[in-house]
Amino acid sequence: MSRLSAAVLQEAMGLIDRGGAGFAISFFAPVSKIEAWIAEGSLGVLLCEDALLIHREDGELLRVSHVAADLLALDVALGKLIAAIPGRLMVADLVGRPKDVECVTGAYRRHGFMRYTQLCRMQRSGAGPVITDGVIGVDPAGMDDVPALRAFMERWLDPLSEQIQDVAELRDVVATQNVLVVRDSTGLAGFLMYDTIGQSTTLRYWHVAGDRQGQGIGSRLMHAFLTRCAASRRITLWVIADNAAAIAKYHHYGFSEDGMVDDIMVRRAEMAR
Amino acid sequence: MKSILDILSGIRPEFDFAASQDYLADGMLDSFDMLALVSDLDRTFSIRIEGSEILPENFRNLAAIQALLAKHGVTA
Numbered sequence: 001m002s003r004l005s006a007a008v009l010q011e012a013m014g015l016i017d018r019g020g021a022g023f024a025i026s027f028f029a030p031v032s033k034i035e036a037w038i039a040e041g042s043l044g045v046l047l048c049e050d051a052l053l054i055h056r057e058d059g060e061l062l063r064v065s066h067v068a069a070d071l072l073a074l075d076v077a078l079g080k081l082i083a084a085i086p087g088r089l090m091v092a093d094l095v096g097r098p099k100d101v102e103c104v105t106g107a108y109r110r111h112g113f114m115r116y117t118q119l120c121r122m123q124r125s126g127a128g129p130v131i132t133d134g135v136i137g138v139d140p141a142g143m144d145d146v147p148a149l150r151a152f153m154e155r156w157l158d159p160l161s162e163q164i165q166d167v168a169e170l171r172d173v174v175a176t177q178n179v180l181v182v183r184d185s186t187g188l189a190g191f192l193m194y195d196t197i198g199q200s201t202t203l204r205y206w207h208v209a210g211d212r213q214g215q216g217i218g219s220r221l222m223h224a225f226l227t228r229c230a231a232s233r234r235i236t237l238w239v240i241a242d243n244a245a246a247i248a249k250y251h252h253y254g255f256s257e258d259g260m261v262d263d264i265m266v267r268r269a270e271m272a273r
Numbered sequence: 274m275k276s277i278l279d280i281l282s283g284i285r286p287e288f289d290f291a292a293s294q295d296y297l298a299d300g301m302l303d304s305f306d307m308l309a310l311v312s313d314l315d316r317t318f319s320i321r322i323e324g325s326e327i328l329p330e331n332f333r334n335l336a337a338i339q340a341l342l343a344k345h346g347v348t349a
Contacts, residue, residue, distance in 0.1 A: 014325030023324075028304035067324075095305065125287040198300030199288065233287045234300070260305065 004045065006034040012045065012052050013067045022070030024104050026094055027054050029065075046084065051077035055085070059159065064092045071107050078111040082267075090267040091116075091160055101263050113265040117161050119238040121260040122250050126233060135224035141179035141191065146170050148188040149179070156207055161240065161264050180224050182208075182217045192221040194229070201229045203237035222253055238262055277338050277349050280313045294334050307332055314338070320345040 013027070029037075037043040042057040050073035054065045062085065068074035082090075092108055094101050105115065141149060146167060153164045165173070173179055173193060180192045190208035194201055203225065208218045229235055239246050241261065275283075281290040281302075288301040296302045302310065310332060311322050322341070331341045342349050 010328070011325075014323070014327075016324050018322075018324040018327070025308070196300070198298055200300030200303070232300075234285070 004038055004043065006031045006038065009034060009045065009054070012047055015047075016050060016052055016067045017069040020070050022072075022103075023068070024071065024074060024100075025067045026092065026104070027065035027067055028095075046077060046081050048077040048080055049073065053077050053081050055081065055090075058091075058163070060089055061159065062088045062090045064090050066092075071103060074104070074107045075110060078107060082111055087269050088267075089269045092265040094263040094265060095260065097259060098261050101261055105263050105265060108265045108267075111267065113267040116264045116266040118241040119161070119262040119264065120241040120247075121236060121238055121258050121262070122247070122255040123234060123236045123258045124253070124255045135220055135227060138180050138182055138220050138224040140177045141174045141181045143171060143174060145179075145181055145188065146174055149174075149181075149191060152188050152191065152207070152209065153205075156210060157205075160266055162205070180221055180228075182221060184212070189215075190217040190221055192225050194225060196229065196232060199231070199233040201232040201235045203235060206237075218249075222249075226253065275317055277314075277335060277342075280310065280317060284309050284313065290335070297329050297333055302332060314342065318342060318345070318347045318349065320347060 010031075017023070018025075034043065037056055044055045046053040046055070050069035052067045054067075056063045056065075064078075064081065066074055066077065068077065090113070092113060094104050094108070096104075105113075149170055150165075150167055153162075157164055170179075173195070176195070178194050178196065181188060182190045188209070189212040191205065192203070192207075193205040194203045196202075206218065206221060206225075208215075208221075235255070236258075237250070237255065239250060247257075278290055281296075282288075284306050285301055288299075290296065290301065293299045293301060307327065307329075311327055315321055320342070322345070326341060326344075331337055339349060
C-alpha cells in the first residue's frame, strides 16, 4: 500500500468486495478524523485478501475496525493482526442490527475477543416533551474547564466503553459551546456534551460525578440540553443496554430504542498466545 | 416500484428529503443510514453499488443519487 493517507485508506476500502451477503464494516470515521490520526501516527492498517483491518492507538488500547467482504476473510485478517501485534489490549465496536452484529462477533470471539458490554441506540424524533423547568446553574464550558473536564472523564468514565477525548479534542468541542457544565464548591459536578449537524444532534456524554448523584444535577443538564436542541428533528445517543435506570431516564425525556446495538468486544493482553 | 424519496423517507421518516440539497450537511443521513440506503437501492433497483462508490458525495442529495443510479443503468 502507498504511504497512508485518507485517500489511500478510502481507496483500499473500495477494493473490498461488498457485493456478497457477508460484507461487514465497522469503520465510519470522517476524513477529518482519519487525517488527524494519520498525522499523529496513531493509525495503522492491515490489508489482506478481501479484508482490511484499521487499528488505532488510543492510550493503552488498540482500537480495531474492519471492512471485510465476508466473515471468513475477516476471520483470516484478525488472525494475522493478532499474530502481527501480540499482547495488546484490543477493543472493537461492532454496530448494527442485533442479528447482523451477532454474526460478526463470532469472528472476533474466535480470536479471543469477549463481549465487554453492549450499548443500544436511542433516539428522539420531532418535538419531544415540552421542558418547562428552569435550568439554573448550567453553563457552557469555557477553556478554563478543560483540565477539570479531562480529569472528570478519567475518573468517572470507562475507557473501554467510552472514547475519552484528549485535551486538544476537548478544547475543540468546548469552542463550539456544545459542552454544558454544572459546577459546585468542589469543582465540576457534572457535564453534558453533544454535537449538532444540521437537523440532527448526538448526545455524546451526560455524566454526574458519582458523589453528586441524586441532587438534580443530571436533570438540569438534560433540560438545558433539550432547550438548546429544540430545533433538532432527531437526537440520538448510545446507552449501556442493561443500564435500566439510565434507559428509564431517557424514556422519561422522550427517547426510545431504535434497534441498533453496539457490541464492545475486548481482547485482553493476557490472552495473547 | 418505490422512488428514491420513498426509500429515504423509509430510512429516516422525520426528515423532508425533498427540501434539502445536502443530506449530510443537514444531518439527515449518518454512516449507518448510508449503508441502509445502499442496501435498499441495491434491492429496489436490482443493482450492486460497489464499495468504491460508497462515498458521501454520491449520496449528498437526490441528484447525486440519481447520477449514481444512472451509472448502473437505472433511471429513477
